[in-house]
Amino acid sequence: MANVDIKDLSKHFGSLGVFDDINLHVDDNEFVSILGPSGCGKTTLLRIVAGIEDTTAGSVIVAGEESRKPRPDTALVFQNFRLLPWRTVEDNVAYGLRLRGRSKAEARSLAQPYVMMVGLAGREKKYPYQLSGGMQQRVGLARALAVQPDILLMDEPFGALDAQTRELMQDELLRIWSADRKTVMFVTHSIDEAIVLSDRVVVMQSDPGRIVEHIPVPFDRPRDAAAMRADPRFTTLRAEMWALLRQEPLSSDMTHRATGE
Amino acid sequence: MTRVTDRIRTPSRVSRPGGRRGRANQQQLLWWSGLLIVPVIWQLYSMVADSTLIVGPIEVAEAAVEMAVDGELLQAAGQSGLVFLTGIAAGTAVGLAIGILVGRFRTMDVMLDPYISALFATPLVAVVPILIVALGFGFGAKVVIVAMFAFFPVAINTAAGVRGIPREFDELARSFCSSELQAWRDILVPGALPYIVTGLRLAVGRSLIAVVVAEFSTAVTGLGFLILRYSRRFDMAESLVPVVLLMLTGFVFYTLLKRVEARLAPWILRTSE
Ligand SMILES: Nc1ncnc2c1ncn2[C@@H]1O[C@H](COP(=O)(O)OP(=O)(O)OP(=O)(O)O)[C@@H](O)[C@H]1O
Ligand SMILES: [Mg+2]
Numbered sequence A: 001m002a003n004v005d006i007k008d009l010s011k012h013f014g015s016l017g018v019f020d021d022i023n024l025h026v027d028d029n030e031f032v033s034i035l036g037p038s039g040c041g042k043t044t045l046l047r048i049v050a051g052i053e054d055t056t057a058g059s060v061i062v063a064g065e066e067s068r069k070p071r072p073d074t075a076l077v078f079q080n081f082r083l084l085p086w087r088t089v090e091d092n093v094a095y096g097l098r099l100r101g102r103s104k105a106e107a108r109s110l111a112q113p114y115v116m117m118v119g120l121a122g123r124e125k126k127y128p129y130q131l132s133g134g135m136q137q138r139v140g141l142a143r144a145l146a147v148q149p150d151i152l153l154m155d156e157p158f159g160a161l162d163a164q165t166r167e168l169m170q171d172e173l174l175r176i177w178s179a180d181r182k183t184v185m186f187v188t189h190s191i192d193e194a195i196v197l198s199d200r201v202v203v204m205q206s207d208p209g210r211i212v213e214h215i216p217v218p219f220d221r222p223r224d225a226a227a228m229r230a231d232p233r234f235t236t237l238r239a240e241m242w243a244l245l246r247q248e249p250l251s252s253d254m255t256h257r258a259t260g261e
Numbered sequence B: 001m002t003r004v005t006d007r008i009r010t011p012s013r014v015s016r017p018g019g020r021r022g023r024a025n026q027q028q029l030l031w032w033s034g035l036l037i038v039p040v041i042w043q044l045y046s047m048v049a050d051s052t053l054i055v056g057p058i059e060v061a062e063a064a065v066e067m068a069v070d071g072e073l074l075q076a077a078g079q080s081g082l083v084f085l086t087g088i089a090a091g092t093a094v095g096l097a098i099g100i101l102v103g104r105f106r107t108m109d110v111m112l113d114p115y116i117s118a119l120f121a122t123p124l125v126a127v128v129p130i131l132i133v134a135l136g137f138g139f140g141a142k143v144v145i146v147a148m149f150a151f152f153p154v155a156i157n158t159a160a161g162v163r164g165i166p167r168e169f170d171e172l173a174r175s176f177c178s179s180e181l182q183a184w185r186d187i188l189v190p191g192a193l194p195y196i197v198t199g200l201r202l203a204v205g206r207s208l209i210a211v212v213v214a215e216f217s218t219a220v221t222g223l224g225f226l227i228l229r230y231s232r233r234f235d236m237a238e239s240l241v242p243v244v245l246l247m248l249t250g251f252v253f254y255t256l257l258k259r260v261e262a263r264l265a266p267w268i269l270r271t272s273e
Helices: A040-049 A087-094 A093-100 A106-118 A133-146 A163-179 A191-196 A226-232 A230-246 A254-261 B002-009 B010-015 B019-049 B055-068 B071-102 B106-121 B124-134 B139-163 B167-173 B180-217 B222-232 B235-265 B266-270
Strands: A006-012 A015-025 A032-034 A057-062 A074-077 A151-155 A183-187 A200-205 A210-216
Touching: A006 A040, A015 A040, A015 A210, A032 A040, A040 A057, A040 A074, A040 A151, A057 A163, A087 A093, A087 A106, A087 A200, A087 A254, A093 A106, A093 A133, A093 B180, A106 A133, A133 A151, A133 A163, A151 B167, A163 A183, A163 A191, A163 A210, A183 A191, A191 A226, A191 A230, A210 A230, A226 A230, A226 B167, A226 B222, B019 B055, B055 B235, B071 B106, B071 B180, B071 B222, B071 B235, B106 B139, B124 B139, B124 B180, B139 B180, B167 B180, B180 B222, B180 B235, B222 B235, B235 B266
Parallel strands: A032 A183, A032 A200, A074 A151, A151 A183
Antiparallel strands: A006 A015, A006 A057, A200 A210
16 A cells, blocks of 8 residues: 555754644545645655655654655655766666666666657657756656656656646646556646646645645546636636635635535 | 867857868867977987987887887787786776765765875885885786876775765665665766766876886886886887887877767766857
């Protein structure tokens, strides 16, 4: 069971408290988006779940085990890509596979479908410096997908993409996820993106960082992003999240609807 | 260096079609005339000097052919070459390992830094007699001397290269459950590669010095032996042949490594474009 259970989690950097007593449960094969203003601790939260950041207090239980270090069944997509400048696209995508014991040739051929998936076919032999920021970001995504993790942690994976590519990648991610369900924690700034992709949206506020609302997204899958955007429920959800992000109190009507489904 | 100059001049090249080739030719011409000017002056001087002790490049070349036909040059070069290659390989291997450790782990850096700094600044020739007492006069002693000369530039440059690798990549490796040795292979060595090659280039020059030092001060063999034997007999042309051979070796290795560097690290040269 690839679920994530965050209990009373606190994180401080010296005197700076990022968040206190965060509680969040992500079910097996659930797609959860984390939406929140800049600096509320989304990246920090994801890094803790990934096992590359210490906790100050509380616990993170991943697939039934206390998580203190990175796990092979978890993959993190970094906010700032982190491609190895000395590796070509295909070898960057193959990075995790190599670490899991594949030979260079094997890893490359296993990586190939993921290079295609993110629309970089024909650019396998390019180095990161030869790619645009958006392309680099897609390489980072492919690298994480290629190891076929049970738990995928994505930190604004589409943040550097233009609006069109972003929507294409959202569709692609929906497709990948429907074909091969995983547990996903997806950090984003974009309300639309959070609604289109997730089963549930977790809204955070800052100063101090905290979770203010869990909003289920009541759309059936498989989803059609364009149809969703035209749906009145979409508009309502959107308005609700906007209000939360602006740290405005919710009307009782909206709260009711959000928790109703 | 030439690469950098080329790049800076690109605009003027664009405005004059055909200028690129012209400039490249001009540079080649300069390179060749620079190369030839010294032997030509040397030859002229030896002809004017009128002394058996001052020989010109032509006489040296003749002596080289004679010694090559005789077989002694090849044999000596073989002996020296073996010492050189074994020594530089050993020195580079140890230098890489220590360099990575020092660059990666602060404790290692703090503990080893005094030794590395002190020994790097020490004229290593001063240590040679002591090494001979400990290791004898044989092949092993020679290899150790060469390795010691090769070690420092490789270790120091590798450490600098590893220190310069952003911490971020360390996190990336950890998040993918990389082992320490895998991180050396995937991140530290390739990330520090340009520095390592520079270290290796410096090591080539120092190792050639070390080969001759070793051959002079232990059991006399190889090119060092030829130099000593012929210069004692005042056969100046013959004694200069091994010297020229050493120069050529250094030049060839140096140039090759420069090429290798550009090829191995394309992202370094081109990121600024
Ligand atoms: N290594 C660190 N040392 C000190 N403070 C840090 C460190 N990492 C993050 N912080 C602080 O923690 C807070 C939360 O940072 P975090 O990167 O998690 O925010 P975020 O929600 O991901 O923001 P964004 O949407 O801009 O990416 C910020 O105030 C940041 O300055
Ligand atoms: Mg962030």
